[in-house]
Amino acid sequence: MNRIDIDIGPNYDIIALSFPFPPTISDWSIFGIFQSDDPLLRHQIILGNINSGERQSWHYKYFVNQNNIRISNGTLVYQDDQYYCLDVKGRVYAVQDPHGDNITFKYWCRPPIFKVGPSRVGAAPSRFLDTNQSFLAAGLEEDGGGIFAVIVSRDETKVSVYEFCRRECKWFPVENLRGRMLFVSETASFVAKATNPRMSNKIYFPKFYGASGVFYSLKTKKYHSYDGRFSSKESYTLQDMPSTATWIQPSLPLPEDLSFNF
Numbered sequence: 001m002n003r004i005d006i007d008i009g010p011n012y013d014i015i016a017l018s019f020p021f022p023p024t025i026s027d028w029s030i031f032g033i034f035q036s037d038d039p040l041l042r043h044q045i046i047l048g049n050i051n052s053g054e055r056q057s058w059h060y061k062y063f064v065n066q067n068n069i070r071i072s073n074g075t076l077v078y079q080d081d082q083y084y085c086l087d088v089k090g091r092v093y094a095v096q097d098p099h100g101d102n103i104t105f106k107y108w109c110r111p112p113i114f115k116v117g118p119s120r121v122g123a124a125p126s127r128f129l130d131t132n133q134s135f136l137a138a139g140l141e142e143d144g145g146g147i148f149a150v151i152v153s154r155d156e157t158k159v160s161v162y163e164f165c166r167r168e169c170k171w172f173p174v175e176n177l178r179g180r181m182l183f184v185s186e187t188a189s190f191v192a193k194a195t196n197p198r199m200s201n202k203i204y205f206p207k208f209y210g211a212s213g214v215f216y217s218l219k220t221k222k223y224h225s226y227d228g229r230f231s232s233k234e235s236y237t238l239q240d241m242p243s244t245a246t247w248i249q250p251s252l253p254l255p256e257d258l259s260f261n262f
Helices: none
Strands: 012-018 029-036 044-051 059-064 077-079 082-086 092-096 104-109 131-138 147-153 159-165 170-174 180-183 190-193 202-209 212-217 222-225
Antiparallel strands (some): 092 104, 147 159, 202 212
């Protein structure tokens, strides 16, 4: 087994990191979004990539953050040779040519949920996303891909799912995941096919009720514990896992991987 040590730039903190392909292959590539405590870089969005080959060093691109964009700590979705990410207000941004030398970062689409907020007399009403948690997840290839957003209300009493239509550049609400389930966290979010009908149409969070895991049902609009002892629209009594907690989707072995020669 080969180990590759990758150095991140000085005073750079990782906001998001992604492998578009399995990191175990020889032609590996990594893309990341960073921030820095350096006063000269504090108002910059830092994008970087590193690829296998002779130049195993980070290539960084810096963008002046004029609008004070705060990228959400969540999964980056890689589709059509570009990355999609959310900011903390739920706006979608796209990173083009993420593994080349001409990385670009641009606003892509407004948030899926808008709430009209208070405004000054005579001023246009301000619009903002009433959330402090939002997650992106890529749809399954067998379903045509797609991008899903999970939006949690600020008081965590409501969880909404939206699917992004890239052709129309619009979000559409999802009431039924059609035999699928969503796993979300700050470090990994993905869609999976439910192996048991009772697991479908649910969103699994890194939360616990005692020793039991917790999911949110799109059917009941409530949080439930696996053991059935908890059911509520509120999550105040639940224990959150640390932000470093992650979901892992194991790779299923192929038949040829299970054959042995003696």
